[in-house]
Amino acid sequence: MEDTPMHEAETHKDIEVAPALIAVHPxxxxxxxSVGSDLRxxxxxxxxxxxxxxxxxGQFxxxxxxxxxxxxxxxLFVSAGDDKLVKIWCTESWHCIYTVSSEKRVSAVALSNDGLYVCFADKFGVVWVxxxxGFDGNQALVNKKAGPILAHYCSIITSLEFSPDGRFIVSADRDFKIRVTVFPKKPLDGAHExxxxxxxxxxxxxxxxxxxxxxxxQGFLVSGSGDSTVRLxxxxxxxxxxxxxxxxxAGLLESNGRGEESNSAVTDLCTIxxxxxxxxxxxxxxxxxxxTCDLSARTLSVAKVVSIMGETxxxxxLRASTSAGLLWVVAGVSNLPGFDRPSFVRVRVISGFRKSNFYSSExxxxxxxxxxIPGGDKLIQKLQGSVAVDEKVLQAAAEAVKVAMSNLLVKKQYTAEKREFRKRMRNDRKTKQ
Incomplete structure (x- = not known):
């Protein structure tokens, strides 16, 4: 009986759903x-x-x-993921100027503010640079190799960010930690401070x-977590x-059906x-x-909840541009089991975020x-392919993303006997035996 939970977990890993992602040019x-392996x-x-x-x-x-x-x-634009490939794109031509092969699946990427370095993190906890x-915007890069710059000990890195002044690279992981590292002048030699x-x-x-x-x-850091908090x-x-x-x-706390309150993870955040x-x-x-963030008082407070009604x-x-005052939001999933449409994307846009008018009641x-939406029907057709998605698919997708995030990031607790069994079943141990 002790073996069953592990086998179930392994079965879940074979069918990993992936959330749809969105990025907006500054x-x-x-x-x-992106949804699944598709980049649009x-x-x-x-x-x-x-x-x-x-x-x-030869392929995407x-x-x-x-x-x-x-x-x-x-x-520049960077895409990376479960195929262990990091692709660097020139946004003038949308030509892939370089592809880097990672040793492990990639979980996060970041570009330095001066555009001279691409950093990516893998599921084993290593950040590479x-x-x-030599990139001039026209020719593909050659003879570039990724080097390790820092590491979290055997913990999936969930997010990477450079500070506004470029002094620090910040990395977060599933073990509740946020590490602030001084970004060195020679990153390929490693970041040791x-x-x-x-x-x-x-x-x-x-x-x-x-x-x-x-x-x-110099800015302040904000972080979101599975503990339902945003921290400054x-x-x-x-x-x-x-x-x-x-x-x-925001009045979102719900009961989990057992007389206990159940909180929900913060899945993404971005600065307006x-x-x-x-x-x-x-x-x-x-x-x-x-x-809203009061930088002088160093406080955060909920200003508003913008509901998206009419569909699940x-x-x-979600992401925002630095100029247009628009917030781009996406919902979607790939590899959704049990449905004729296993992958889909829905794009929505919220306006009214210019500083001059946000505090106006009008x-x-x-x-x-x-x-x-900017781009109208052409954009909708390109990014999501179709507007209509069955309500059952939407609900199933939301639940599948929630379960997948929990399976990936919530650390499982095992008894001492089960831990020993898992150690014996590790691939490296099998080879030795």
């Missing part, structure tokens, strides 16, 4: 969506779909994409972002400045362009929670209709 020149990009300037060119390996991604990210200046020196640890979350850390302003250009940090000291229990403050607002996606919420729409990813965040 000045909203384009928007990218739409040109918002020209109002047309974009074709991707990849000569590096072969397995689920787990991270997509634009560089700070928008010239690729030097982009740890600035601080931000400790306080009681469940896995799922996402990171920085909030900053002209008065606070001083990265230089690692000090916890404020904790916002988003499910409680004015630098003092944060959009938060929560595992069971049909909408987005908007937080639980966001899996200009509040508004959910746009499909025909009001």
């Amino acid at each position: 000045t909203q020149d384009s928007v990218a969506v 990009v739409f040109d918002l300037r020209g109002g047309s779909e974009l074709s991707l060119l990849d000569d590096s390996s 991604h072969k397995d689920s994409i787990r991270a997509i990210h634009y560089g700070a200046n928008g010239k 690729v030097d982009l020196e 740890i600035q601080s640890f931000c400790l306080g979350h009681t469940e896995f850390v799922s996402c990171l972002a920085f909030v900053s302003s002209s008065d606070y250009p 940090w001083n990265v230089s000291s690692g000090s916890l400045l404020h904790t916002c229990e988003v499910d409680v403050q 362009p004015d630098g003092t607002m944060i959009a938060v996606a929560i595992q069971s919420l049909q909408g987005v929670v908007l937080l 729409f639980i966001p899996t990813s 200009k509040e965040p508004t959910l746009l209709e499909d025909n009001e």
Whole structure:
């Protein structure tokens, strides 16, 4: 009987659903969506779909994409995932200029603010760096290899972010830790100086972002977690400045059916362009929670909950551009078992985030209709293929993403006997035997 839970867990691993992801160009020149191994990009300037060119390996991604990210200046775009490939794209031509092979599945990516380095993290807890020196925007990179820069001890890294001033690279993992590392002048030699640890979350850390302003250009870190909180940090000291229990403050706490309150994980967050607002996606919420950050008081508070009604729409990813005042939200999943349509994407956009009008009662965040979204029907057709998705599929997808996230990031507890059994069944031990 002791063996059964392990075999069940292994069965779940064979069918891994992956959430749909979205990324937006810093000045909203384009928007990218991934679902499964499919990467779709739409040109918002020209109002047309974009074709991707990849000569590096003869094909695009072969397995689920787990991270997509634009560089700070928008010239580069990175995609990576379960096929252990990290692809670096030039956004002028959307040509893959380089493909890096990772030793393990990739879980997070980040680009340095100066565009000279791509960092990616794997599920074994190692962060790697690729030097982009010599990239001129036209020719593909050659003879570039990834080197290890830092590591979390055998813990899945869930998020990577560079600080606004470029001094630090921040990494988060499923063991509740946030590590702030000084980004060295020669990253390929390794990053050996740890600035601080931000400790306080009681469940896995799922996402990171920085909030900053002209008065606070160095910025403060915000993190989301499986403990249903968003926390504000001083990265230089690692000090916890404020904790916002988003499910409680937004009135989202529910009963789990056993007379106990059950909280929901924060799945994603991003900074709204004015630098003092944060959009938060929560595992069971049909909408987005908007937080305001008072940088002088070092506090977070819930400003509004923007509900997305009319369909089961639980966001899996969200991003904002730095110029247009729009929040792009996506819900979707790949490899959904038991349905004729195992992969789908739904894109929604919320407007009204310009700093000048957010605090005006006349200009509040508004959910746009499909025909009001930049790019209109052409964008919808390119990024999601179709608008209509059966309600049962939407509900099943939301539950599947929740279960998959729990299986991946919630550490399982085993008895001493079961731990010994699992050790004996490890592949390296099998080989020796």
